[in-house]
Amino acid sequence: MSNTRSGKFIVPGEKIGVIEEFIPNFGTYVEEGVIYSRNVGYVSIDSANRKVSVYPVARDLSFPKIGSIVVGHIVNIQGLTAFMRIVKIGKKHLSGFLTGALHVSDIDTKYTKEVLNAVKVGDLVRAKVISDANRILHLTTKGENLGVILALCSKCGGTLLLKNKKSKKLYCGECGNFETRKIASDYGAGNM
Numbered sequence: 001m002s003n004t005r006s007g008k009f010i011v012p013g014e015k016i017g018v019i020e021e022f023i024p025n026f027g028t029y030v031e032e033g034v035i036y037s038r039n040v041g042y043v044s045i046d047s048a049n050r051k052v053s054v055y056p057v058a059r060d061l062s063f064p065k066i067g068s069i070v071v072g073h074i075v076n077i078q079g080l081t082a083f084m085r086i087v088k089i090g091k092k093h094l095s096g097f098l099t100g101a102l103h104v105s106d107i108d109t110k111y112t113k114e115v116l117n118a119v120k121v122g123d124l125v126r127a128k129v130i131s132d133a134n135r136i137l138h139l140t141t142k143g144e145n146l147g148v149i150l151a152l153c154s155k156c157g158g159t160l161l162l163k164n165k166k167s168k169k170l171y172c173g174e175c176g177n178f179e180t181r182k183i184a185s186d187y188g189a190g191n192m
Helices: none
Strands: 015-018 028-031 034-037 041-046 051-056 069-078 081-089 092-103 124-131 137-140 147-150 160-164 169-172 178-180
Touching: 015 051, 028 051, 069 092, 092 124
Parallel strands: 092 137
Antiparallel strands: 015 034, 028 034, 041 051, 069 081, 069 124, 081 092, 124 137, 124 147, 160 169, 169 178
């Protein structure tokens, strides 16, 4: 008899029991008469019907597909790459977060010499997923509606405002500082 109990936290490949004591159900698989967990989750034993299931911890784990539009905050810049903490995929807000990488060559259709000329730590950015090679989400902000959607002044922390749509210059209403970013066409409109 197995010592597995209902409600036990379990990981994929963990032994639950054998087919002589349980009928494998949702979230399980059988190898050589042994029932294993297919999911990270919790064991559920239906004693009356002798069925065992494993229900996942999170029923909807979101991971963006190539072409997905994501929104997040720039959290780090290292050399030619900015790292973004993704908080939204499409219209869905994430309960946790993912990290994506934005390389300087994927920032704009125009030449961008340095990442800091286009984004800074703390900026809220809308980007598109272009690759998930090597389990890294590679992002781009090339496109009218992609780029920084909200930025803070690097001198005083005030919100940067769009002075002129043509010049795409941002200014701080608090200290008067001017800065440049690769901004989305709807910068400052509050559209995530």
